[in-house]
Amino acid sequence: MMSDFIVRALLAGVLVALIAGPLGCFVVWRRMSYFGDTLAHSALFGLALGLLLDISLELAVIFACLVLAIILVLLENRRELSTDTILGILAHSSLALGLVIMSFTDNQLNLMAYLFGDLLTASNRDIAWIGAVVIVVLGILFTQWNRLLTITLHEELAHVEGLNVIRVRLLLMLLIALIVAVSMKVIGILLITSLLIIPPACARMFSKTPESMAAIASLIGCVSVCGGMTASWFWDTPTGPSIVVTASLLFVFSRLLGLNAGAAG
Amino acid sequence: MNTETLISARGISLQFDQRQVLHDISFSIAQRQIVTLIGPNGAGKTSLVKIVLGLTKPTFGQVARKSGLRVGYMPQRLQVEQSMPVSVERFLKLAVNARSSEIDRVLKEVGAEDLKDSQLYSLSGGELQRVLLARALIQDPQLLVLDEPAQGVDVNGQAELYRLIDDIRDFHNCGILLVSHDLHLVMAATDEVICLNQHVCCHGHPEQVSNDPAYLELFGKKDAETLAVYTHQHNHSHDLHGEIVDGEHDV
Numbered sequence: 222m223m224s225d226f227i228v229r230a231l232l233a234g235v236l237v238a239l240i241a242g243p244l245g246c247f248v249v250w251r252r253m254s255y256f257g258d259t260l261a262h263s264a265l266f267g268l269a270l271g272l273l274l275d276i277s278l279e280l281a282v283i284f285a286c287l288v289l290a291i292i293l294v295l296l297e298n299r300r301e302l303s304t305d306t307i308l309g310i311l312a313h314s315s316l317a318l319g320l321v322i323m324s325f326t327d328n329q330l331n332l333m334a335y336l337f338g339d340l341l342t343a344s345n346r347d348i349a350w351i352g353a354v355v356i357v358v359l360g361i362l363f364t365q366w367n368r369l370l371t372i373t374l375h376e377e378l379a380h381v382e383g384l385n386v387i388r389v390r391l392l393l394m395l396l397i398a399l400i401v402a403v404s405m406k407v408i409g410i411l412l413i414t415s416l417l418i419i420p421p422a423c424a425r426m427f428s429k430t431p432e433s434m435a436a437i438a439s440l441i442g443c444v445s446v447c448g449g450m451t452a453s454w455f456w457d458t459p460t461g462p463s464i465v466v467t468a469s470l471l472f473v474f475s476r477l478l479g480l481n482a483g484a485a486g
Numbered sequence: 487m488n489t490e491t492l493i494s495a496r497g498i499s500l501q502f503d504q505r506q507v508l509h510d511i512s513f514s515i516a517q518r519q520i521v522t523l524i525g526p527n528g529a530g531k532t533s534l535v536k537i538v539l540g541l542t543k544p545t546f547g548q549v550a551r552k553s554g555l556r557v558g559y560m561p562q563r564l565q566v567e568q569s570m571p572v573s574v575e576r577f578l579k580l581a582v583n584a585r586s587s588e589i590d591r592v593l594k595e596v597g598a599e600d601l602k603d604s605q606l607y608s609l610s611g612g613e614l615q616r617v618l619l620a621r622a623l624i625q626d627p628q629l630l631v632l633d634e635p636a637q638g639v640d641v642n643g644q645a646e647l648y649r650l651i652d653d654i655r656d657f658h659n660c661g662i663l664l665v666s667h668d669l670h671l672v673m674a675a676t677d678e679v680i681c682l683n684q685h686v687c688c689h690g691h692p693e694q695v696s697n698d699p700a701y702l703e704l705f706g707k708k709d710a711e712t713l714a715v716y717t718h719q720h721n722h723s724h725d726l727h728g729e730i731v732d733g734e735h736d737v
Contacts, residue, residue, distance in 0.1 A: 250570045371580045373570070381539050381559040382582035382625065421569075428571045429605070 226341055227454070233343040234446035234464065236351050237404045238416065240358045242424075242439030244400050245417035246431065247393055250373050255305065256293070256394075257414040259312035260401040263289040265319035265410050267402075268335060272326045279350050282405065286398035289315065294391050338409035338461025340450070347406055354403045358396055369393055370431055407446075408461040416442060419468040423475040441471055489516040492555060492629045492661045493538065497547035500533055507533050508544070509685040515629065515661040520651070522664045522672050522692075525682035526704065531665045532562065534682065535633050538663060558627030558660075560618045562634045566607040574601045574609070574617050581624050592620040595657070596650065611638025615647070623654065630654065630662045648675045 248257055267285025271278040289311060296307050323332070331339070362369075371379045372389045380386045401413050408416050420438040428434035448471075449464030494514035500507040508530045515521050523531050536542040538549060539559055578589050593599045598616040601609065609617060615635060622630055632651065636644040652675045655662055666672050672679075673692040681687040687700040695701050 250567050252567075367580055370572075371582065374566075374572070374577065374580065375561060375564055377536075377539075377541055378559060378561055378564075378621070379582070380541055381557055381631075384582055425569055425571070429573070430576065431570065431572055434571055 226343070227450070229343045229345070229348055230340045230460070231447065231450060233348055233351050234340055234407050234450065235443050236348075236355045237400070237407045238420070238442030238446045239439050240355050240362070240400055241404065241416045241442050242420055242437075243362055243435035244358070244397055245419075245421045245438055245442075246424075246435045247369060247373060248397065248414075248417045249421045249425075251393075253397070254414050254418050255308050255312075257397060257401065257417050259293075259308045259315075260286050260289060260398055261405070261410045261413040262312040262316035262319075264401055264405050264413075265335065266315040266322070267319075268405075269319040269322035269326070273322055279402070283399065283402040285315075286402045287395060290394035290398045291391070294387070294394060334409075335405060336409050336411050337459060338405070338407055338412065338464075340407050340460040340464075341453075343406060351403045351406075354399050358399055361392065361396060365389065365392060366432075408464060412461055412465050415465045415468065416445075419465070419472050420445065423468075423472045426475060426479045441468070445471060489518060490552065491516050493549060493551050495534075495538065495547065495549045498534065498537055498544045498549070499546040500530070500537065500542070501545045506684060508537075511547070511682070511686055513680055513686070513689070515663055517628070517661050518655060518659055519677050520655055520662045520664060520675055521678045521680060522666055522676040523680050523682055524666050524672075525687075526667065529683045531667075531682055532633060535631060535663070535665055539631060552628070556625055556628045558622030558625040558630045560615075560622045560630070560632045560635055562637060562665075564606075564614060564618060566609075566614070568607045570607070572606050574598070574604050574606060577606050577617065578621055578624055581621050584624050588624050588626075592623045595623060595654070596620045612640075612643055615639060619650075619654075623658070627658065628660050630658075630660050632662065633665045634667070635664070636666070648672055651675055 248254055263285050264282045267282040268278055270285065271281025274281070293304075293307065293311070296302075297304055334342070368379075368384060368389050369392075371382075371384060372386050372393075376386050376390075379389075397417075400417070404413050404416060420441040421434060423441045424434045424437035427437055445464050445468035448467035449462075450460060452458050452463040452467065453460040492515050494512075496512050498511040499509050511534065513521065523534065525531050533542065537544050539557065540549070574593075575589060578584060578592070579586060589602070590599065593602055596616040596619045598613065598620060601613055601617060604613075606614075606617070615638065619632070619635065622632070635651070636647055639647055651662065651664070654660070664672060664676070673696070676692050678689065679692050679695040680689040681695055681698070681701050681704065683704055687704055688695055688698040690698070
């Protein structure tokens with residue numbers, strides 16, 4: 222029997238994996254995985270703030286991620302500290318601040334659920350949130366795809382050719398902030414980045430174009446979600462980590478395939 | 487012949503944290519004119535190019551452009567991420583304002599028609615330079631800005647490349663701003679040389695500049711002499727790969 226909660230969990234996971242594919246490609250191409258981590262950590266800060274102020278948690282998380290993304294774009298133009306250092310400061314101070322604020326709230330919130338995901342408790346409301354974000358992100362990706370590729374290849378060249386580079390870069394960061402905010406439920410703060418980078422890393426060797434890499438990454442993400450949920454169902458393992466383990470196994474498998482093909486060629 | 491001024495820079499100065507990078511630089515580029523910017527490392531060549539392109543704002547001074555000026559830019563290098571699968575054709579199509587019908591033509595013009603389906607990350611230094619040049623040309627530029635186009639290309643390939651640039655000027659009727667750190671190879675193809683070391687040391691025709699005391703001081707007399715009188719003694723030429731190709735070579 223397929224219970225409702227399984228269907229909801231599958232739907233939530235697959236929806237997130239769908240947009241994690243193409244966005245994750247940009248994270249890989251632009252070497253932004255630390256940025257993804259930082260956003261994820263700031264999501265916990267947003268969550269704590271939402272609890273403290275008693276406002277919608279989803280909105281609070283999205284707000285925190287967006288603010289962090291904007292702060293980063295502004296700080297990146299300064300030279301005294303490297304982006305790497307700024308990311309480290311923002312990531313850990315927002316995580317710590319989130320945990321400190323949480324201690325002031327008298328909630329029964331299960332911290333583990335947010336750190337590692339709690340897909341099986343996804344409600345209809347969660348699905349609606351995820352669905353709305355997926356539609357927005359897909360819409361922006363379809364219309365801005367070539368521009369995003371252009372700034373990824375060479376920002377100054379794009380600028381000379383007349384593209385508003387700062388705006389496109391900001392847009393990409395906002396998209397990543399959105400997916401981090403909604404995938405917290407699915408996979409948890411500590412594991413979000415893996416859903417962004419492992420599927421594109423698997424997809425790389427089967428791709429000749431940016432589009433095929435994005436599509437294959439989405440597919441691998443969806444397979445990971447289904448695989449992880451199946452494992453979770455049969456062996457009662459935690460869902461979020463099971464999804465990541467499945468993705469990692471697929472990565473190892475794709476590498477072995479690649480090695481084989483390399484040896485044969 | 488119509489020699490309209492494409493761009494003119496007036497009194498450009500640039501400071502970074504109290505450090506003077508460029509001081510009071512003025513020059514202009516006209517249609518069909520090739521202007522070469524030379525100078526030692528750290529002379530501010532790339533900073534000046536970025537100001538001309540509008541990527542950096544000068545601290546003082548201004549750059550006036552002909553209205554609606556189409557600029558083609560060939561950056562010094564393109565760091566291609568191996569993680570990103572993208573073909574040469576796709577790279578050219580991604581150019582803003584790219585006309586797909588032009589791709590074959592520009593690839594042929596730079597002699598890179600065989601590379602159309604190659605992956606960008608698999609190209610050699612010289613091949614990548616040609617593809618970057620093609621990308622600049624696809625804008626149908628009135629002004630072409632080439633930042634160290636010969637980087638990663640061997641000496642004989644460089645001669646070929648500069649000849650190509652000369653052909654491009656004739657074919658497109660465009661003005662060209664060329665950045666180089668050596669004068670000898672670009673001499674033949676250059677109308678005006680600006681010798682830069684934070685300020686304009688000297689400028690004028692290439693022969694004139696190569697005898698200028700300021701130039702000699704900057705590059706060292708011995709070095710400057712051997713470079714300035716450099717002429718090709720070959721009875722054949724090389725393409726960008728260093729392979730021998732047919733064709734007369736004026737000595």
